[in-house]
Amino acid sequence: MAQAEQRSLARDAEDIVRKLHGVSAVRVDLGRDGAIERIHVLGSAERTPRVIVSDVVAALAAELGVSVDPASVRVATLRPGQTEPGPAPVHARLKFVGLTFASLRASAEVKVQLEHDGLLYEGAASGPNASSHRLELVGQATLRAVETYLRTDGVFLLEGASCTPLAAR
Secondary structure: OOHHHHHHHHHHHHHHHHOOOOEEEEEEEEOOOOOEEEEEEEEOOOOOHHHHHHHHHHHHHHHHOOOOOHHHEEEEEOOOOOOOOOOOOOOOOOEEEEEEEEEEOOEEEEEEEEEEOOEEEEEEEEEEOOHHHHHHHHHHHHHHHHHHHHOOOOOOOOOOOOOOOOOOO
């Protein structure tokens, strides 16, 4: 297939998928043979990924006569209430609701619970049971809870933690 025809197929497929209900963004990747290899879709939270995949496959078959394997359609969904891609909405504030500290001999484990819209997100960290290390364990557990909220892993790295007095007594 000529390169101009390949770009046209990708563009036409993206235009069709972009018109589907619940689709915010789309990108079509073509293989070396010029056929559709993968379709990346950003969908709204009101439609399940399975429904979006079915719609994409059916629309491309009906409009372009192209047969697409459902496994080649990747769907990411926005959070409920989020209308466009990007970071969590500004009004999304995590609320600290709990901290658990457990120690056994020379090791310690800290669990931090955060809440948003009635859902709890928990993070845990463990390490040596030394007073100089406990604050870092709390920080690490808090970052793991935030990563749970963000549905990601390994995004944050804690390099240090310290207490700073805010006012003299």
